[in-house]
Amino acid sequence: MLTRKTVNTIFLLGLAVFVSLSFFKPISWPAFALLMASWFLLTLGGSFFIRWNYHMTSLNSNNEINKPQVAITFDxxxxxxxxxxxxSLLEKYNAKATFFCIGKNIEKHPELFKEIIRQGHSVGNHTFSHANTFGFFGTEKVMEELTLTNKLVEGISGLKMALYRPAFGVxxxxxxxxxxxxxxxxxxWNVRSLDTTFRNEDQVxxxxxxxxxxxxxxxLHDTSAKSIAVLERLLVFLEERKLQSVTVDQMFQIRAYE
Structure with a gap:
């Protein structure tokens, strides 16, 4: 995948070539516009498609795993x-998952949050507010949100979370x-269910x-009846295919907590 650094370097080189050539031969404005549009579209796509690893590196799947394992995650x-x-469903099918929780929801339901951990699932940081404008926050504001959630979780559970999932994948x-x-x-992730969209249970x-x-x-999202119905059928599917659902940290052999 193209990283932001690579794309910016190519863009600047292309711009330099265009400027240099313009001293010898006029360069049409559509050519400059095409260069700018290409850079903009790549950067926009890289901001919204986490699997591109455009701005930052994410663990999106484990292609090197030699075990029949997948990781169900909830946002x-x-x-x-x-x-x-x-x-309840995860316990019934002896499956483990990773829950990326919103800080303000943890604050409202601390006992439920502790129950997630008690049942052997992993938890991660999904920002404090999950604001629709999160993608426009500056670095300090992002740090404030993530730090607030981590401190809240540490106070409730004693755990220092090390995993993060961006709000909206942005x-x-x-x-x-x-x-x-x-x-x-x-x-x-590499399997986006789109369970929060208009798609029905079968389509998801x-x-x-x-x-x-x-x-x-x-x-997936642990926030609707449709998602829960999908989860149950998914767990049956995994059982039939002899695929085990494990936590993200188990699948990658990394630490979920400091």
């Missing part, structure tokens, strides 16, 4: 109605700097199962 909880249902230079300064490891399940293989990281 946006804990939710008082649906997280307990997810935990990355940019400010977020990259904040994550680096805090020493967090970013976790992405088909999307997941058609993309799931050893080493996959599956993105």
């Amino acid at each position: 946006d909880g804990p939710h008082p109605e649906y997280t307990p249902k997810a935990l 990355t940019n230079p400010s977020i990259a700097r904040a994550v680096k300064k805090l020493g967090l490891k970013t976790i992405g 399940l088909k999307r997941i199962t058609s993309r799931t293989q050893n080493g996959a990281i599956i993105l």
Whole structure:
């Protein structure tokens, strides 16, 4: 994948070539516009598609794994109605998952958050506010959000979280700097369920199962009845395929906590 540094270098070289050539022969404005548009579209795509590893490196799947394992992950909880249902299903099928929780939801439901940990699942930082404008926050504001959530979790559980998942999967230079300064490891995905969209249960399940293989990281949300219904059918699918759902840190052999 093209990184931001590589794309910026190519763009600047192209711009330098255009400027140099313009001294000998006029360069049409559409050529400059095309160069600028290409840079903008690549940067925009790199900000919204975490698998590109454009602004920062994320663990999106484990292609080198030699075990029949996948990692189910949940974003946006804990939710008082649906997280307990997810935990019940995971326990029924002897599956483990990673919950990337929003700080303000942890603050509202600390006992439920502790129950996630008690049942042997891993937890990670999914920002404090999950604000729609998070992608526009500066480095200091991003650090403030992540630090607030980590301190909250440490106070509740004694654990110092080391895993981070960007809100909406959005990355940019400010977020990259904040994550680096805090020493967090970013976790992405390679199977996006789109369970929060208009797609129905069958469509979401088909999307997941058609993309799931050893080493996959599956993105779900523990925030709706549809997602819980999909989870149950997914767990049956994994059981039939003899694929085990494990925590992200187990699949990558990394530390979930400092």
